Amino acid sequence: MEGDRIEAPIYSPSYSSPEAIRKGLQAWQAALAQFDKAAHILEASGHPLKRGLIEFLRRPKRELIVNFPVQMDDGSIRMFTGYRVHHNAVRGPTKGGIRYHPDVTLEEVRALAMWMTWKCALVNIPYGGAKGGVAVDPNALSPRELERLTRRYATEISLLMHPGGDVPAPDVGTNPQIMAWIMDTYSMHTGFTQPAVVTGKPLEVGGTMGRVEATGRGVMMVVAEALKVNRIPIEQATLAIQGFGNVGSYAALTAHQMGAKVVAVSDVHGGVYHPKGLNIPQLVEHVRRHRTVVGFPEGEPISNAELLTLKVDVLIPAALENQITAENAPSIQARILAEGANGPTTPEADEILIEKGVFIVPDILCNAGGVIASYFEWVQDLQSFFWTEEEINSRMERILKRAFYEVLAKEEELRPYGLKRGDYRTAAQALAIWRVAQATLIRGIYP
Missing domain, CATH: 3.40.50.720 (NAD(P)-binding Rossmann-like Domain)
Incomplete structure (x- = not known):
């Protein structure tokens, strides 16, 4: 209506923060540098990755950026920016947390998603890597504002979420209650309760002991x-x-x-x-x-x-x-x-x-214990049968110990090919990258 004043939307402060972008780029560059180092060691050890396969593993499968409004308690409308990145889905559904922090950027989420791919492969659970986030200070919102933001963000990324496709979890700035809101929002859209679409939930709605x-x-x-x-x-x-x-x-x-x-x-x-x-x-x-x-x-x-x-x-x-x-x-x-x-x-x-x-x-x-317990929660939700906390801890410890000594063995195996003594990060990444690469080749390139 003529004469009405339309106020510009208020964006989350870190949406274009140069410092946040710098930190995010630094994380992404670190992830790529670690990958390249591991790929080089694999090649030196007689297990080279094809150039096209290297490019496939270096790049995210898909990236979603969402800009969405949230009504605040005082009636004003504030704009927020959120992300969901799937790095790789060769070994199973993508898995990764959702972060609420003022400095969240696409580059940071991209790096975290790549690290999730290697983490899941290293501990040998059937997941690929993903990550999500919203550029927001959750402590600056009221509980009702936080719920509205969460439900709107979940709606925006729901086209990627699925119990068999992409399963979020908590991360910095999020908690079991936020996961419950995400699960409920997704379930309302599909028409029936789907606890396996997210992990890290409260016990009352399909969470697991020990998560x-x-x-x-x-x-x-x-x-x-x-x-x-x-x-x-x-x-x-x-x-x-x-x-x-x-x-x-x-x-x-x-x-x-x-x-x-x-x-x-x-x-x-x-x-x-x-x-x-x-x-x-x-x-x-x-x-x-x-x-x-x-x-x-x-x-x-x-x-x-x-x-x-x-x-x-x-x-x-x-x-x-x-x-x-x-x-x-x-x-x-x-x-x-x-x-x-x-x-x-x-x-x-x-x-x-x-x-x-x-x-x-x-x-x-x-820090792979979190995704291992999330895997256990997902499995329990899918079969509607739950384990004790002692079973959870025992199974998690067994997986972590096995992975720990596999990394030590891989470091010793790769030393003759130029790996420095004690470089357990590159050994771990080489082991994980090789597993994802082999799964990719076994599945084949479609079509």
């Missing part, structure tokens, strides 16, 4: 094996954990239960340090009340940067990508680097740490 704890618990299952290999008794081990969200907090709790000393933890606001070990159950209660580790009375303040360079047996980066770089890698003093986060170490930092003799447990192995 919430799985990634952090799995990190410590792998760390326990790394400590054995390095002849460090777990009761004498010291740990520092960057990030105290779902992964970091449950890794800390599991480490505490195993008898290890967690001497430092941090979150986005800062950290806390105690050389004799933190009381993790009390720290978890402090975080529940205050939503940060900062201010925990039984410890000294420490920054995230200081935590990464502590002299500890095990350093667990469990936050975001690109935390350990060429700048701070020379100062890393940990004997074991266990990657609870995806892509926390840049390729340049990798080279420095390998030369220093740091035992790196790569992300696609170290």
